[in-house]
Structures are given as structure tokens and as C-alpha cells.
Amino acid sequence: MDIFALFEGRVADALTASFPELASRNEVLARVVVEPPRDATHGDLSTNAAMVVAKPLGKNPREVATVLADHFGSDPDVASAEVAGPGFLNFRLDAGVWHKVLASVAEQGADFGRSDVGQGEKVNVEYVSANPTGPMHVGHTRGAVFGDALASLLAYTGYDVTKEYYINDAGSQVDTLARSAFLRYREALGETIEIPAGFYPGDYLVPVGLSLVEEFGNSLLGKPEDAWLPPVKQHVLAAMMELIKADLKKLNIEHDVFFSERTLHGPGGDIEETLDWLRERGLVYEGRLEPPKGKLPEDWEDREQTLFRATQFGDDTDRALIKSDGSYTYFAADIAYHRNKVLRGFTALIDVLGADHAGYAARITAAVKAVSDGKAQADVRFCQLVKLLRNGEPVKMSKRSGDLVTLAEVVDEVGADATRFMLLFRRNDAPLDFDFAVVKEQTRDNPVFYVQYAHARTWSIFRNAARDLPGLDISASALRGADLSLLSSPDELDLIRLVGSWPRQVAAAARAHEPHRLAFYLHELAAQFHAFWARGKENPALRFVNDDNPTLTLARLALVDSVRQVLSNGLGLLGVSAPEELS
RNA sequence: GGCCCCGUAGCUCAGCCGGAUAGAGCAGUAGCCUUCUAAGCUAUUGGUCGCAGGUUCGAAUCCUGCCGGGGUCGCCA
Numbered sequence: 001m002d003i004f005a006l007f008e009g010r011v012a013d014a015l016t017a018s019f020p021e022l023a024s025r026n027e028v029l030a031r032v033v034v035e036p037p038r039d040a041t042h043g044d045l046s047t048n049a050a051m052v053v054a055k056p057l058g059k060n061p062r063e064v065a066t067v068l069a070d071h072f073g074s075d076p077d078v079a080s081a082e083v084a085g086p087g088f089l090n091f092r093l094d095a096g097v098w099h100k101v102l103a104s105v106a107e108q109g110a111d112f113g114r115s116d117v118g119q120g121e122k123v124n125v126e127y128v129s130a131n132p133t134g135p136m137h138v139g140h141t142r143g144a145v146f147g148d149a150l151a152s153l154l155a156y157t158g159y160d161v162t163k164e165y166y167i168n169d170a171g172s173q174v175d176t177l178a179r180s181a182f183l184r185y186r187e188a189l190g191e192t193i194e195i196p197a198g199f200y201p202g203d204y205l206v207p208v209g210l211s212l213v214e215e216f217g218n219s220l221l222g223k224p225e226d227a228w229l230p231p232v233k234q235h236v237l238a239a240m241m242e243l244i245k246a247d248l249k250k251l252n253i254e255h256d257v258f259f260s261e262r263t264l265h266g267p268g269g270d271i272e273e274t275l276d277w278l279r280e281r282g283l284v285y286e287g288r289l290e291p292p293k294g295k296l297p298e299d300w301e302d303r304e305q306t307l308f309r310a311t312q313f314g315d316d317t318d319r320a321l322i323k324s325d326g327s328y329t330y331f332a333a334d335i336a337y338h339r340n341k342v343l344r345g346f347t348a349l350i351d352v353l354g355a356d357h358a359g360y361a362a363r364i365t366a367a368v369k370a371v372s373d374g375k376a377q378a379d380v381r382f383c384q385l386v387k388l389l390r391n392g393e394p395v396k397m398s399k400r401s402g403d404l405v406t407l408a409e410v411v412d413e414v415g416a417d418a419t420r421f422m423l424l425f426r427r428n429d430a431p432l433d434f435d436f437a438v439v440k441e442q443t444r445d446n447p448v449f450y451v452q453y454a455h456a457r458t459w460s461i462f463r464n465a466a467r468d469l470p471g472l473d474i475s476a477s478a479l480r481g482a483d484l485s486l487l488s489s490p491d492e493l494d495l496i497r498l499v500g501s502w503p504r505q506v507a508a509a510a511r512a513h514e515p516h517r518l519a520f521y522l523h524e525l526a527a528q529f530h531a532f533w534a535r536g537k538e539n540p541a542l543r544f545v546n547d548d549n550p551t552l553t554l555a556r557l558a559l560v561d562s563v564r565q566v567l568s569n570g571l572g573l574l575g576v577s578a579p580e581e582l583s
Numbered sequence: 584g585g586c587c588c589c590g591u592a593g594c595u596c597a598g599c600c601g602g603a604u605a606g607a608g609c610a611g612u613a614g615c616c617u618u619c620u621a622a623g624c625u626a627u628u629g630g631u632c633g634c635a636g637g638u639u640c641g642a643a644u645c646c647u648g649c650c651g652g653g654g655u656c657g658c659c660a
Contacts, residue, residue, distance in 0.1 A: 031600070038603065048602060051640075061640075085603045086640060131660065168660055261660095292656050293584040300657075307657095316586060323658035330660050358587045359655045382588075384653090426596075429588060431653080433595075442622055445609070449622080457620070464619045508599050520597060524607080534624040537616075545619045582620085 001104035002115070002503035003097065004045070007034040011049050011089075014071040019057055019064075028056050036501060043082070043090035044098075044497065050087040061087025098493055099484035101500040105562040106480055113506045113569050118159030124341050125151045127352035128248065128255070129166040132240040133177045134202050136247040136407040139354065142383040142432070144407075145423040145575075147352040148253045149515040150381075152573050157510035162346070163255045166337060169237055170261040171330065176200065177240070178233040182220070184209025185232070189218055208239045250411045251420060252575055264336045271328055274336040274371065275321065283309045283370055289317065308335065313366035331363060338364065338378070339371035347372075350513065351380045355429070358382055379513060383428045389435040414439045417576045421448040424574055425519045442582075447523050451567065452579055454526035457533065458564035459580040465545045465557060472550045479558045486555040491532055491542070498528055499562045502570070515574065522570045529563050 011034060016023045032053070037046035050065035057064065068089050069081040080092040105112045127147020130140045148163070155161040168174075180200040187193045188209035195201045212220070212235055220228040241258070248254065264270040278284045286304050307318040308331075321332040341349055349368055353360065361380040368378035388395040388405060395405060411419050418439045425447050426432045444450050465474055472478075487496065502521070509517040536543035544556040571578040 033600075035599075035602095038605090042603075046603090051602075054640085088603065171660055173660070289657055303657095305658075317657085320657055325658080327658090329658060355588075355654060357655085357660090361587075384588080430596080431589085444623065447608085453620090453622075460620055468619075505599080512599075514599090517597090517599075520607090527607085531624065533619080534616090536619065537624075540619090543619050547619095582622085 001101055001108075001500075002507070003093075003101055003500050004034045004036075004504045005507075007045055007047070007091070008032065010072075010075070011047050011068070014068050015049060015053060018067050018071055019053065021057070022053060025056060028053055035504075036497070037088075037090060040494070042084060042088075043080070043092040045091040045093065047089050047091075048087075050083075050089055054087065065089045095488055095493065096485070098496045098500065099487065102484055102487070102496050102558060102562050103480070105499060105565055106476070106558065109565060110569060110572075112565060113503045114156055114158075115503060115507050115510075116158035117507050117510060118154060118157050121159050121348055122162070122346045123154055123159045123348040123350065124162050124164055124344075124346040125154070125350045125352070126164045126166055127151075127350075128244075128253070129168065130244060131168050131173060132237055132244065133173055133200055134240065135204055135243050137404040138386055138388060138407060138410055138434075139404075141251070141407045141410065141419065142386050142423050142428070143352045143354060144248060144251060144253055145420050146381070146383055146428050146515065147350075148251070149420070149424055149518075149574050150350065150352070150513060152575065153506070153510050153515050153518065156573055157507060159348075159510075162257060164257045164259055164341075165255040167237075167241065167258055167260045167262075168330075170265055170333065174233060174237060175229065178229050178236055179225075181205050181208045181212065181236040182228060182232050185212040185216075185220065188213045189221065204243065205236070208236050211235070211239065247407045250408060251416050259337065259340075261333055261337070264333050264340070265328070270336040270340055271332055274339045275332065277339070278308065278335075278370065281370075283312065284321065285309065287318070289320070308332075308367070308370075310363050310366040313369040315362045315366040319363050331367075334364065335367045335371060338368050342368070342372040342376050347376045349376055349378045351378065353380060353382055355382045355384045381428060381513060384431045386423070387431065387433050389433055389437075391437045392435065395436075410434075417452070418446075418448045420574060421451070421519060421576050424516050425523070427514070427516050447519070448576070449582075450530075451522045451526045451571065452576075453582055454529050455564060455567040455571065455578045456580060456582045457529070458560050458567070461544050461560050462557065465553060468545055468547055469550060469553060472553065474554065474557055476561075478554065479561055482554040482558040483551060484555055484558060486552050487559055489542075491535065492556075492559060495528055495532055495559060495563065498525055499566050502566045506573075518570055518573055522567060522574075525563065525566060525570075 011032060012029050015029065015032070022028060032047065032049045034045050034047045037043055050068060051061045054061035054064050062083055065083040065087045069083055072078045072081040072091065077094050077097045078091050079094045082090050084090050108114075125147055128140060128144045130136055136144070151161050151163045176198065177200055180195070183193045183195060183199065184205045186209075187206075212232065215235060216231070220232070275284060285307055287307050288302060288304055289307065291300055291302070303324070305320050306322040308321055310319045311317060319331055320329050323329055338349060351364060361382075364380055365378045368376055414436060422434055422439055423432065438446055439448065442449050462474060465472065487493070505517060505521045509515060533544075544553070544560055546553050568578045
């Protein structure tokens with residue numbers, strides 16, 4: 001039960017009942033929201049309805065609000081409806097409403113917060129898509145976690161989600177990869193090798209050399225490159241993808257679809273087909289591009305080339321499709337790839353990219369508009385850099401020597417839970433400091449620990465109740481029969497309010513494509529719960545478990561259970577475990 | 584030079600589709616912690632929301648310009 005959504009419905013009904021001329025004004029009604037007031041002393045719920053409709057109606061907002069307030073006089077759930085400020089309408093709810101909300105948490109369990117705001121829309125979330133040239137490093141980790149949490153969130157809110165990985169296996173870098181692997185192959189056969197600059201020097205190719213020997217023996221030796229390159233490429237790509245999948249597995253990330261760029265190339269392939277399709281619509285032409293302003297690239301040559309009319313769809317400049325050597329640009333393949341997604345029926349295409357690709361957003365958005373005739377929506381999300389720290393000191397990384405911190409190293413050191421939560425405890429487009437020392441700390445400075453501890457505490461309260469009140473039935477069905485009207489103190493009602501706002505938070509986070517909001521909410525819920533718990537230390541009457549009052553204990557346990565449920569649901573969406581006990 | 588992101592308390596950051604007196608954590612200060620789990624809790628100090636305009640009943644939020652920081656800039660992926 002989402003109390004805010006429920007009242008949005010009632011407010012809309014009240015509006016159209018009082019002002020029939022609004023019935024056809026959906027664009028106006030859509031702006032009406034019911035939300036918690038900024039200041040809790042204003043009541044339980046607040047709506048901007050009167051201010052939104054005042055102008056279209058040509059009436060004074062406070063006047064409209066008064067009419068609405070009268071309308072809600074007969075609503076048994078509403079204890080009072082007051083007009084405030086410029087025309088807010090504030091509701092104070094009958095405490096029984098909050099008790100119903102609490103009961104609905106128990107009833108819905110893991111589904112409390114689930115919704116159908118997505119209405120089954122087919123969404124493709126493309127994330128990670130790291131080049132298959134080596135193990136994943138920390139730079140990829142943030143996008144991986146962000147995309148994965150976003151996908152879970154969207155699935156939970158009624159979207160039909162596919163998690164996809166685009167394998168960049170068509171560029172010249174994979175040839176370099178194959179050549180690097182071939183060196184390791186020769187090494188495995190006893191040669192002493194030297195790795196030239198520009199090759200991939202990493203040790204992770206050593207086992208690939210060995211497995212090449214296993215598969216081909218020494219049969220590739222002495223052959224010309226064009227004979228050994230294709231099979232070696234095939235072999236090393238498969239090995240790299242296994243490596244990457246194993247890394248992702250450490251973070252509990254599994255994609256539904258791995259899409260190979262190579263399958264788009266070639267005669268009759270998607271790229272050709274897509275360019276033909278675009279040509280038919282006059283969106284491809286031969287022309288010259290203005291050189292970039294400012295300093296000119298050294299190898300700039302003014303020549304005619306094949307361009308996509310990206311400007312027609314909101315990009316700043318038209319974009320090249322074919323390189324000077326005749327092969328397709330990365331972008332040409334990407335247009336075909338996005339068209340492929342559209343043809344598979346997706347109407348929302350989310351691309352999760354690193355911040356260094358920020359300049360790419362406009363052209364992807366343009367391409368998706370073009371290939372879908374405006375029917376599909378692209379949303380390109382960027383993840384900013386993660387700065388690794390150790391006790392406040394930056395961790396040194398040198399790309400040149402291949403001395404990067406890998407995803408596996410981070411996860412092995414701090415664990416998947418902490419990695420995921422920390423990366424989600426910040427907006428994706430803001431830079432993030434990741435300090436190993438803080439993340440491993442078991443104090444309130446560490447939000448992962450703080451939230452998990454709150455969850456563990458709910459379990460420990462139940463364990464204590466079972467120990468101290470052995471005669472009390474605290475099973476789920478017994479909790480359902482608890483007399484919730486005993487929960488009437490401000491602290492209790494505040495906690496229920498926060499629990500009750502969970503569905504609204506989830507829906508808002510999904511609409512905004514911002515999973516970090518869930519992490520912040522969970523942190524807030526944990527804080528309020530810890531605070532409530534601490535009050536029981538000063539005043540035993542406020543404890544959840546009261547030896548001399550089993551009825552009250554049962555009601556409070558129902559409240560604790562709702563907190564447990566929401567923490568568990570939330571951590572689950574973020575892909576973080578919810579332990580019953582901290583060791 | 585063009586484009587994109589960012590600028591909110593000393594620090595790190597939230598701020599939901601424009602809404603009421605701008606929030607949290609850390610740090611600081613003053614307390615509590617002989618336990619429903621010790622790793623916590625309470626109170627308190629602290630703001631020209633980068634600057635200047637604009638839009639309107641109302642702007643941290645939307646628009647324009649400027650300042651500062653980061654990223655990026657035909658054929659790399």
C-alpha cells in the first residue's frame with residue numbers, strides 16, 4: 001500500500017468532483033502531487049493541488065484549497081485537512097491509517113514497494129561493456145554496480161528488463177590482443193619473448209598461451225599471421241569473456257544477453273542494412289565536416305566523407321560513419337546495434353557509460369531517435385571516476401605498466417556487499433572517494449555496516465523476545481494479529497511513516513533512473529531505527545521487548561518486523577546481503 | 584574555442600516533476616553508553632545554495648550570461 005499514491009487518487013477525484021471542468025485536463029492533474037510535508041508539524045501529507053489548478057481555473061489557490069479541505073471533511077481516514085501557506089493542503093491522518101500501512105507491509109512482505117509504474121515497458125539496460133582485452137579494473141566497477149542496481153530497480157517497478165553487455169570485439173584492439181596472446185603461445189612453447197610497446201603486457205595472457213598450446217599444439221608456429229590470427233582471436237576472446245564474467249560474478253552481476261559487435265559487420269550484416277535504411281530516408285550523405293574549433297588535430301585532412309545527419313536529431317555536428325581506410329566507425333556499428341535493440345522491441349534504451357564518453361550522449365540519443373522514428377527513448381547515464389584511497393592517501397595506479405587495481409582485488413579485500421553499497425551511496429554522476437580503510441571499518445562512519453547492523457538488530461530483537469518471553473507467540477501469523485493501535489507515540493508513528501514512504505521512494509528512484517536514492521533512504525531508515533532503539537536504553541518503557549507487557553511487545557515487534565522487511569527489500573534491490581547477525 | 588558534467592555548512596554529500604523556516608554524516612562543543620547487540624544515541628555550533636540577471640503566486644531546482652573545477656573534441660573503443 002502506497003499511501004501517497006492512494007491520496008493522489010483521492011485528491012484527483014476531489015478535484016474533478018468539485019471542478020468538473022478539470023476532468024479533461026490531464027496535463028494539469030498530472031502535476032498534482034501528494035508528498036510528505038517538509039516540516040512534519042504540518043501534518044502527514046501535503047498536496048500542491050490547489051496551487052496547480054488555481055491558474056487554469058482562474059481562482060485563488062487558497063479558495064480552491066478550502067473547497068478541497070471541505071471535501072475531505074467526510075473522509076474517515078483524514079483527521080484534519082488544513083489550508084496553509086500559499087495554498088498547500090495539509091492532511092493529518094487518523095492513526096488507524098498508519099496502522100493499516102503497517103499491516104500491509106506484513107501482508108506484502110518482499111513485495112512491499114513493488115509496483116507497476118513501468119507498465120511492462122521493455123527496457124534494455126546496457127552496462128559494463130568493458131573491452132574484452134583483460135580483466136576488469138576498478139574503473140569499470142562503478143558502472144557495473146550502477147547498471148545492475150538500476151536493472152533490479154526497474155524490474156521491481158514493473159518494467160520488462162533485459163541486462164545486456166556489448167562486446168567490443170571488432171576493432172583493431174582485438175587484433176592486438178590476439179597478437180599479444182600469440183606471443184604468450186610462443187612463450188608457452190619455450191621461446192623467450194619480448195613484449196613490444198603497444199601490446200597487452202598483462203600476466204593474465206600467460207594461461208591463454210598455455211591453453212592455445214593445449215588446443216593447437218605447435219601447429220600455429222611458422223604460419224603466416226593471416227592464418228593464425230583468426231583462430232587465436234577467437235580463442236583469446238572467449239578466454240577474456242570468461243575472465244570478465246568471473247569478475248562480474250564476484251559482484252553477483254549476471255547479464256541476460258552478451259551481444260557481439262562482430263556479428264553486426266560483414267556483407268548483409270546489421271551495419272549495412274542500417275546504413276541502407278538511413279540512406280533511404282536521406283539521413284546519410286557525402287560531405288565535409290568543419291574542423292574542430294581551437295587547436296587543429298595534427299593529422300587533420302579536409303576530405304569528403306560519409307556522414308550521418310545527427311544534427312537533424314539534436315546533435316551538434318554530423319558524425320562520420322566510415323573511416324579513411326574504408327571500415328566502419330565505432331559509431332556506425334553502434335547505430336546498428338541500437339537499431340537492433342529497437343527491432344527487438346525495446347522502447348527504452350539505457351546506456352551506462354564512463355564519464356570520459358560524455359561527449360557521446362548526444363549522438364546516441366540522435367541515433368536512437370532516427371532508427372526508431374522517435375518511438376524509443378535513449379537515456380545515457382554516466383558514472384564518474386572512483387578515486388581509490390587507503391587511509392586517506394590516493395592509491396597509485398599507472399596505466400602504462402598495467403599496474404591497475406582490478407575489480408577482483410577490490411572485492412576480495414572489502415567484499416561484494418561493501419563494494420556495491422559504497423558505489424551506490426553517491427549519485428552516479430558525482431566523483432566518488434572509495435577509502436579501503438573506511439569501507440572495512442565497523443563503525444557508523446561506514447554506511448554499509450550501519451545499514452546492515454540495523455537489519456541485524458531487528459533479528460536480534462526477535463531473538464531476545466523469544467528468550468525473554470518464551471510464552472509469547474511471535475510467529476508471523478501472531479504478529480498479524482497484534483493490536484497495532486497500541487503504537488501511538490510520536491516516535492512509533494514517525495517510524496511507521498518512514499516505512500510507509502518506501503513504495504514512493506522506489507517508484508521515484510525508478511522513474512529518475514537513480515538507484516542511489518534507495519541507498520540514502522535505507523541509511524535514513526537505519527538511523528531512525530537506531531535512534532528509536534537507543535531511547536529504550538534510557539527509558540525501559542520504550543523498549544521493543546517489555547517483559548511485563550506481552551500485548552505491547554507484540555505490537556512493537558510488528559513494527560520492528562516492518563523495518564526488517566523494508567531494509568531487507570531495499571538491500572535486496574541494491575544487491576547487498578541483509579545478514580541476520582553480524583559477526 | 585565548441586560541447587557535456589559539477590559548484591549547497593570547515594570537510595564529504597543529499598535535496599524527490601519548481602513549493603512552506605535549505606537537510607544528513609564527519610569534524611567541533613556538551614552529555615549518555617553497569618547492554619532488548621559493544622561497534623551506538625542525544626543536544627548544539629555552523630549557509631549570500633559560485634556570481635549576476637530572467638521566467639512566476641513561489642527558484643538550490645527551470646532559462647541566459649559570466650567565474651571556478653573536471654571531462655571531451657573528425658576516422659580510438
